Amino acid sequence: MFHGISEVFLFKKVVSIFFTGIVIKIMDDYLDQDIDIIDKQPNLYIALEYGGLPYVLLLLSFAIMLDFAAALSLFFSSFAVGMAGKLTAKMPSGLYGYHESLIVVLLGL
Numbered sequence: 001m002f003h004g005i006s007e008v009f010l011f012k013k014v015v016s017i018f019f020t021g022i023v024i025k026i027m028d029d030y031l032d033q034d035i036d037i038i039d040k041q042p043n044l045y046i047a048l049e050y051g052g053l054p055y056v057l058l059l060l061s062f063a064i065m066l067d068f069a070a071a072l073s074l075f076f077s078s079f080a081v082g083m084a085g086k087l088t089a090k091m092p093s094g095l096y097g098y099h100e101s102l103i104v105v106l107l108g109l
Helices: 007-031 033-039 044-066 068-082 097-108
Strands: none
Touching: 007 033, 007 044, 007 068, 033 044, 044 068, 068 097
16 A cells, blocks of 8 residues: 555556557547547447547546546546647638637646
């Protein structure tokens, strides 16, 4: 056992980070599915077919239940960093990428 850190706390944090990582991977595969089809690259979202969204929501819910701060921080960070290459592109929300990144960063504070 680590000094001052319980094994349960550490286990919950590691599992939360792992689940959030899977959510980020599936979200990235969703956004890149057209490119992956053209390049004939494996894509987890396509492999899950219609189950992709429910699995992502379930995993993110579990991650947040296990460690709210870690899961939400990682998810928000991945979203903001993902917008870095598309800062001047108009998003489906009607906002530009830099607007969405700024909003997510502010929500994460």
